[in-house]
Amino acid sequence: MPRKSFHDELDELKRDVLMMGRIARQAIENAVKxxxxxxxxxxxxxxKMDDRIDLLNYQIEEHAMEIIARQAPVASDLRLCWTTMFIALHLERIGDLAVNMAKGAKRSCPIDGMIAPVGQSISDMGDETLCIFDLCLKAFEERDVELARKLTGMDDVVDRMHRNMFEQLSRHQGNESMQWIGSILLASRFLERVADHCVDIAERIDYLVTGQIPDGREIE
Known part of the structure; x- marks a missing residue:
């Protein structure tokens, strides 16, 4: 197979990951809403979106493995193949977190609707998480190692927001059902986990570009 066609396949693999990322992002945004x-x-x-995310994960894995088997790619291209599978797996897990949030929204909600300050906190946390998510996809698309390295500390903000949610919800104990409080805490925890997945992806982007894992040890 001509080398150009091989690189076309790599480009297609990359596009599929970015498409999967956009769908997973939409799932998180909709789940927060x-x-x-x-x-x-x-x-x-x-x-329902989760089925499409799962299917893309399988397709990306199969395509990447097929490229590795047929083309025996050089180190940089091999890293791209492994990275696409790694990212797709994390995106699939992010899709699962969106589903968990959505199921919580279906199970439990205050009779009079969401308490405004709590809803605003979840919305703000969602915005912060989606900002990290967007930068993560951008770093992958542009192979921007500097941006990827900046992302490794950006989830601290989401971590703090999650911890603050405990304090905020404690004010409503006795006034709202424990099921609802638990559902909100889980939604907050799921958003924190999405940010953690983005950090994991960012570290893999660093490896994709440099051939080194974040602590500086070179991968043979």
């Missing part, structure tokens, strides 16, 4: 607005129909849409 479903939680904040107690939107059961939107939550159901998020759950």
């Amino acid at each position: 479903a939680v904040v607005e107690c939107d059961v129909e939107l939550a159901e849409e998020v759950i």
Whole structure:
């Protein structure tokens, strides 16, 4: 197979990962909105999106493995193949977190609707998480190692927001059902996990570009 066609395949693999990333991002955005607005129909849409995310994960894995088997790529191209599979797996897990949030939105919501300050906190946390997510995809698309390295500390903000959620919800104990409080805490935890996945992806982008894992030890 001509080398140009081989690189076309690599480009296609990269495009598929970016498309999967956009779908996973939309799932998280919709899941946050479903939680904040107690939107059961939107939550159901998020759950249905998961099938497409799962299918793309399988397709990316199969395509990457096929390229490795047929082409015996050189080190940099091999790193790209492994990285696409690594990122796709994390995106699939992010999709699962969106589904978990959506299921929580379906199960439990205050009778009078979301408490405004709590809803705003979840919305703000979602915005911060999606900002990290966007930068993560950008770093992969542009192979921007400096941006990837900046991302490794950006999840600290989301971690703090998650810890603050405990304090905020403690003010509502006794006034709201424990099921609802638990659902909000889980939604907060799931957003924290999304940010953690983005950091893991950012570290793999560093390896993709440099051939070194973050602590500086070179990969043979």
